[in-house]
Amino acid sequence: MNFRRTFAALAFLTTPLAAQAQSAPAAGDSAETAPPAPLTISGSVAIASDYRFRGVSQTDRQLAVQGGITATHESGLYGGVWASNLAGWGTFGGANMELDLIGGYKAALGNGATLDVGLTWYMYPGGADKTDFAEPYVKLSGTAGPATLTAGVAYAPKQQALGKWYDTGADAAAGTYTRPGAKDDNLYLWGDGALGLAGTPFTAKAHIGHSWGQDGLGPNATAVAPTGEYWDWSLGADATWRNVTFNVSYVDTDISGREAAYLRPSFSKGQDGTGTIAGGTVVASLTAAF
Numbered sequence: 001m002n003f004r005r006t007f008a009a010l011a012f013l014t015t016p017l018a019a020q021a022q023s024a025p026a027a028g029d030s031a032e033t034a035p036p037a038p039l040t041i042s043g044s045v046a047i048a049s050d051y052r053f054r055g056v057s058q059t060d061r062q063l064a065v066q067g068g069i070t071a072t073h074e075s076g077l078y079g080g081v082w083a084s085n086l087a088g089w090g091t092f093g094g095a096n097m098e099l100d101l102i103g104g105y106k107a108a109l110g111n112g113a114t115l116d117v118g119l120t121w122y123m124y125p126g127g128a129d130k131t132d133f134a135e136p137y138v139k140l141s142g143t144a145g146p147a148t149l150t151a152g153v154a155y156a157p158k159q160q161a162l163g164k165w166y167d168t169g170a171d172a173a174a175g176t177y178t179r180p181g182a183k184d185d186n187l188y189l190w191g192d193g194a195l196g197l198a199g200t201p202f203t204a205k206a207h208i209g210h211s212w213g214q215d216g217l218g219p220n221a222t223a224v225a226p227t228g229e230y231w232d233w234s235l236g237a238d239a240t241w242r243n244v245t246f247n248v249s250y251v252d253t254d255i256s257g258r259e260a261a262y263l264r265p266s267f268s269k270g271q272d273g274t275g276t277i278a279g280g281t282v283v284a285s286l287t288a289a290f
Contacts, residue, residue: 036074043069043080048285051084054188054209054224055232055253057277058098060088061269070102078118079103086124089267089277092220095127104137112143120154130219133161135186146196154190158183162224164216169264169273172221186213186224203238205249221266230255230278245287252280 044067050057051064058064070080082100086092104118116139124131135156142149156162163182166172190209197204209232213225236249255278260267269275 038074040072041069042072042289043067044287044289046285046287048283050251050281050283051086051090052234052251052281052283053090054211055230055234055251055255055278056089056226057269057281058084058086058088058090060090061275061277061281062087068100072106076106077104078106088269088271089222092124092127092131092222094220095124095131097125099123099125114141114143115139116141128220130160131222133159146198148192148194150192152190152192154188156186156224158185161218162186162214163218164214164223165219166217166221168262169217169221169266172217172266177219178216180219184214186211188212188224201240203240205236205238205247206234208233217263217266223263226263226267226278227255227259234283236283243289245289247283247285247287249283250280251283253278 046064046066048064048066050061051059051066064084066082066084068080068082070078072078080102082102084098086096086098090098092098101121101123102118104116106114106116108114117137119134119136121134122132133156135154137152137154139150139152141151160181160183162184163179164184165177165179165182167178171178188209188211190207193206195204196202210229211225211232212229214223215225215228217223217226230253232251232253234249234251236247239246255276257276260276260278265271265273267277269277
């Protein structure tokens, strides 16, 4: 359920680069650049040492291969898809892939500010039933010189994929539903900051987020906010050369082993009850945009 997501997110591992189409000048015309096409296509492919969604590993602390593509209209409307492999906790009842469908509208507000309103539909092809869920979001970004700040809120309304179906990890391991059919919602607030270092290919980045959701396990022994509420954060830097970006970030949460004990064995590396998947770690990724 954790839209844990995603060939995504976005999040922090992919940075699409918009490509504008140009038309060739007709005979006798001056070789001027044509205006931007009404529809632009951008995308990226990435490889990462771990897929962390809101601080929690979705690939059992193993390698992730991800990619996405987005079509953007000059009006501000956009739509796209993003996907990633999954493992361990992130498999949502058997799915080894997350596929996100994303759509929204982005508007320039002036003075370097941008408003982005949209919805992400998290899908887990091949997984158990009742794992897919929808999450609307709103983001407000502002740019001043080399600095960019973003504040966002994502609210997933009550859905079975977010419900507390198991009280404990032991119930999940035994296959005993405590509250079958339960629905719950999830709220996520976050802030991102980026600062380009003048005269260098480096950009410093920071992220902080807070989740509120069910304090248990969903219909497939997973959860977007497994301990009910928690903080996640990261600090890192990008190094960009042409359309290739290398990122190194330290990612962590305030979910302690003691707080997560009642969620095990599901909420652990290898799902054997040992090894945290929400502890501090360094994640490295390489992204190529097109």
